[in-house]
Amino acid sequence: MKVPVVKEILKANDRVADENRSRFDAAGVRVVNVMASPGAGKTSLILATAARLRGLRPGVIEGDVASSLDAETIAAHDIPVVQINTGGSCHLDAPMVQAALPHLPLQEIDLLFIENVGNLICPASYALGADLALVIGSVPEGHDKPYKYPGIFAKADVVLLNKADLVDVFAFDAEYFARGVRMVNPEVPIFIVSCRSGEGLEEWTAWLHQWLGAGAADEALAAAVAETAAAEVGPE
Amino acid sequence: MHELGATQAVLQTALETAREAGHGRVLAVDLVVGELSTIVDDSVQFYFDLLSRGTAAEGARLRFRRVPGEATCLECGHRYGVRPPLDPACPACASPLLRVSGGQQFLIDSIEVDDEGSGGQGDPEGE
Numbered sequence: 148m149k150v151p152v153v154k155e156i157l158k159a160n161d162r163v164a165d166e167n168r169s170r171f172d173a174a175g176v177r178v179v180n181v182m183a184s185p186g187a188g189k190t191s192l193i194l195a196t197a198a199r200l201r202g203l204r205p206g207v208i209e210g211d212v213a214s215s216l217d218a219e220t221i222a223a224h225d226i227p228v229v230q231i232n233t234g235g236s237c238h239l240d241a242p243m244v245q246a247a248l249p250h251l252p253l254q255e256i257d258l259l260f261i262e263n264v265g266n267l268i269c270p271a272s273y274a275l276g277a278d279l280a281l282v283i284g285s286v287p288e289g290h291d292k293p294y295k296y297p298g299i300f301a302k303a304d305v306v307l308l309n310k311a312d313l314v315d316v317f318a319f320d321a322e323y324f325a326r327g328v329r330m331v332n333p334e335v336p337i338f339i340v341s342c343r344s345g346e347g348l349e350e351w352t353a354w355l356h357q358w359l360g361a362g363a364a365d366e367a368l369a370a371a372v373a374e375t376a377a378a379e380v381g382p383e
Numbered sequence: 384m385h386e387l388g389a390t391q392a393v394l395q396t397a398l399e400t401a402r403e404a405g406h407g408r409v410l411a412v413d414l415v416v417g418e419l420s421t422i423v424d425d426s427v428q429f430y431f432d433l434l435s436r437g438t439a440a441e442g443a444r445l446r447f448r449r450v451p452g453e454a455t456c457l458e459c460g461h462r463y464g465v466r467p468p469l470d471p472a473c474p475a476c477a478s479p480l481l482r483v484s485g486g487q488q489f490l491i492d493s494i495e496v497d498d499e500g501s502g503g504q505g506d507p508e509g510e
Contacts, residue, residue, distance in 0.1 A: 148498050149413075150404050152491045156392045156414075237385055268421045269385035272489070294469040297452070297483060298419045323471065330454075330469060331419075331483045 160273055163241035167248070167276025174253035176206075177359060178261060180277035182299060184292075185265030187285040188309040190217045191342040193260045197226055199352040203359070206256035208247050210239040210264045217262065227252055238269035241276060258359065267292065271299040279304045279358065286310040286319045293327030301331035305358075307351060311341040386423060389489065390430035397440050397494050406496035409440035413493045418451045418466035419486035452486025 155161065171178050183189050190209075197205040207228040209218040218230035229250040231243050244261060251259070261277060263270040282303035284292050287310060293300045300306065306328055308321065325337050336354060340347035397409045412431075416422050424447045435441045451464030458478035465483055472479050 148404075148406075149493045149495050150400050151493045152396065152400055153493075154396055154491050156389055156396070156489045156491055159392055159395075160388075236388070240388065272385065272389075272420065291468070294471060295467055296421075297467055297469055298421055298487065301419065301483075301487065326479050327469070327471065330481045333482060 157272060157274075160241045163245055164274035164276040167241055167244055168278075170248060170253070171259070171276060171278075174256075176253055176256050176259050177279070178259045178275075178277040179279045179281050180261050180263060180270075180275050181281050181283065182263045182267075182270045182303075183265060183283035184267050184285070184288055187265070187283045187288065188342050189262050189265065189283060190220055192283060192307065192309060192340070193262060194221065194224060194226075195342045195345075195348055196352055196355065197224070197260075199348060200258060201356065203257040204255055206251055206253075206259045208239075208244060208251070208259065208261045210243070210262055212237070212264060227256060233264060237264055237266045238273050239263050239275060240273045244275045267296040267299050271302045281305050281307065283307045283309050284324065286313040286317050289317070290320045290324040291327070293324060293330070297327075297331045300328050300335075303328075303332060303335050305354070306332075306335055306337045308337065308339045309342060311339045311346050312344045313341075385421070386426040387430050389422065390427050390434060393427070393445075393491060394431060394434050394438070394440055396491050397443065398438060400494045401439055401496045404496055406498070407439060408497040409443040409494060410497055411444045411446055411495040412440075412491060413446045413448065413495070415448050415450060415488050415490040415492050417486035417488040418449060418464075419483075420489045421467075422489055448492070450486060450488055452483045454481050454483045456481055 181189050193207060205226050207221045207226055209228055209230045211217060211232060212235060213232055215230045218228045221228040229247045231247050261275055280303050282299055308324060321339060328335060328337060338347050338351040340351055393412060397412050401409045428445050431445055451466055453462060454465045455462050456473035456476060456478055457480040459476040461473055461475035469483060473481060
């Protein structure tokens with residue numbers, strides 16, 4: 148006989164993600180889930196963003212298959228960090244994040260970045276309890292990534308395109324990239340940035356401050372730059 | 384590795400459902416998988432076969448129903464099913480202005496259990 152079930156397969160993970168979110172909320176921590184390919188610049192962008200946070204205290208959870216290289220890089224900047232080694236798993240899940248929380252001084256953190264494992268596939272399926280899903284693309288990966296991995300771009304609350312200083316080198320078509328993102332996620336803000344040259348980082352962090360609700364002065368700036376950014380890469 | 388975690392969840396649900404239904408064995412599991420969810424059928428079955436050894440779901444067959452995403456052309460209104468990699472232009476009018484939705488599901492739809500199972504005697508997992 149057939150027994151109807153109709154159940155989300157990753158429901159158990161989602162339950163733990165909700166618990167994580169409650170803990171973050173109770174501690175007053177806003178959380179960003181940072182997802183991208185290996186080498187897209189997740190760690191660099193976290194550091195560049197943290198350096199531009201006005202009066203907000205950052206923290207980081209580093210997810211890697213193995214090693215603590217990225218965590219050491221973060222710690223060298225005096226930012227509280229905890230490393231999760233997934234032991235081969237290609238994504239973070241909510242229980243891994245939950246297990247990491249006792250090792251972080253949540254009361255001393257305003258904005259927590261969770262750097263997911265470098266991968267454009269699996270991280271999209273696992274909620275962690277974050278408030279903001281940040282997906283980073285990078286120019287050397289090619290402008291076809293949203294078309295090949297639409298799932299992760301569909302889940303993004305904000306998209307950064309990093310390594311803008313290499314657009315000419317790679318004959319990267321930013322409009323084609325943006326059209327692919329908007330195909331699955333019409334309203335998502337897209338910022339073109341370069342951690343190396345600093346291009347676009349002010350606009351991105353202004354948007355982030357606006358999202359965090361920090362300061363009316365920032366808000367006007369963020370609205371202005373968001374408009375500019377949308378005009379630059381939006382659909383014609 | 385993505386599929387491993389997902390398959391563990393599938394197996395757990397299948398065993399719980401069979402137990403609650405008071406039946407012995409899981410014969411088949413019907414799954415609904417969106418084409419944009421990046422789940423590989425063969426890989427899930429492979430892990431399922433490994434993980435289910437010695438449980439009431441050993442030997443169960445996984446049946447996949449694939450659900451495509453739906454693309455809508457913003458210029459001509461043409462609607463059609465899609466899977467990655469997404470085509471950057473509408474097949475009807477070649478416009479690049481498309482919207483894709485759906486195709487993200489990953490659900491257990493139903494589970495087929497043995498009517499003449501263990502009849503509620505003993506631990507169904509202990510078979």
